[in-house]
Amino acid sequence: MSGRSIEDYSAPLFIAWQLTNRCAGRCLACCEDSGPDRGWVDELSRDEALEVTRQIIGAGIPYVAFGGGEPLGVAHAWEVFDRLAAVGVAIKIETDGARVDDAAAERLAGLSVHCLQISVDGATAATHDRMRPGSPFDAAVAALKRAVARGLEPQMVFTPARHNVAEAVQAFDLAVSLGCGAFVTGPMMRLGRAAADWDGLACDDDAWARTVDALKARAVAHPSSTKLSIYPWDIVSELGHQLVEPHAMLLIVPNGKVKILNALPFSPADLRRDTISEAWDAYRRAWRSVEVRDFVAACFRDPSLLRHANETWPLST
Numbered sequence: 001m002s003g004r005s006i007e008d009y010s011a012p013l014f015i016a017w018q019l020t021n022r023c024a025g026r027c028l029a030c031c032e033d034s035g036p037d038r039g040w041v042d043e044l045s046r047d048e049a050l051e052v053t054r055q056i057i058g059a060g061i062p063y064v065a066f067g068g069g070e071p072l073g074v075a076h077a078w079e080v081f082d083r084l085a086a087v088g089v090a091i092k093i094e095t096d097g098a099r100v101d102d103a104a105a106e107r108l109a110g111l112s113v114h115c116l117q118i119s120v121d122g123a124t125a126a127t128h129d130r131m132r133p134g135s136p137f138d139a140a141v142a143a144l145k146r147a148v149a150r151g152l153e154p155q156m157v158f159t160p161a162r163h164n165v166a167e168a169v170q171a172f173d174l175a176v177s178l179g180c181g182a183f184v185t186g187p188m189m190r191l192g193r194a195a196a197d198w199d200g201l202a203c204d205d206d207a208w209a210r211t212v213d214a215l216k217a218r219a220v221a222h223p224s225s226t227k228l229s230i231y232p233w234d235i236v237s238e239l240g241h242q243l244v245e246p247h248a249m250l251l252i253v254p255n256g257k258v259k260i261l262n263a264l265p266f267s268p269a270d271l272r273r274d275t276i277s278e279a280w281d282a283y284r285r286a287w288r289s290v291e292v293r294d295f296v297a298a299c300f301r302d303p304s305l306l307r308h309a310n311e312t313w314p315l316s317t
């Protein structure tokens with residue numbers, strides 16, 4: 001996508017779709033503030049979700065990533081996956097792994113899921129379970145094993161915080177020992193529940209820099225088939241990059257509203273009212289709007305404004 005602008009594309013290249021905001025976890029660093037009681041009352045119904053799926057396929061969008069909440073906890077999720085996979089749309093699923101039993105792992109393998117990410121926020125059950133109450137370590141590790149056994153090359157995702165950053169290298173070792181396709185990490189995002197307790201949760205910049213060096217050194221000293229993937233930017237840096245060159249993507253939140261980025265509260269379209277094509281036009285106008293540019297500039301001055309990230313503000317563009 002480098003060197004090309006969103007104006008050059010007649011449709012998004014990528015959809016990020018949150019089917020629900022409900023999940024079993026109460027993870028400290030959740031960037032969506034999801035949980036067992038956090039489902040939205042107006043989440044898309046099965047029929048509405050399948051209509052969105054039909055439009056995604058019709059628009060020729062090649063890649064859809066499902067996050068949440070827990071996508072595998074949605075009754076119609078498999079119908080959505082089946083329809084996308086049947087026409088060759090690549091699928092990414094971000095899950096806590098608790099629902100990836102043998103049958104689900106078989107089904108995911110049958111769909112040739114392009115990317116399966118499972119969060120493990122510690123090298124030990126004690127640390128992980130402290131970071132991710134309700135999202136057990138043993139279930140996540142068992143899901144990774146099932147996915148590895150079926151050739152899915154799952155990615156272990158590790159979110160660093162002051163409670164677990166000391167175990168990052170051990171967690172990488174765990175990913176290697178399990179045969180994961182990648183160990184994915186990066187600065188904790190100041191969004192959702194993480195933003196609400198940022199001062200109590202975030203590790204300091206020096207600790208993270210030392211951890212990055214240690215992870216890279218480990219990967220060099222112990223080469224393996226597990227790729228080490230370290231996202232370089234925190235969320236404020238990400239905002240700056242997106243403002244200059246927005247990704248050709250739409251974020252669909254559980255009630256069908258379309259947001260321009262998970263870190264920003266602006267929702268220029270609603271798939272209950274607008275088509276994907278109309279949403280794409282609104283998305284592109286939104287990124288060039290004064291309102292969005294002013295808000296991003298304000299976030300640079302005051303990152304605490306990211307507390308609004310999970311809201312959906314209308315935007316007339």
Ligand code: SF4
Binds near residue numbers: 026029035
């Ligand atoms: S990180 Fe995942 S499992 Fe944990 S609260 Fe958020 S959505 Fe739920």
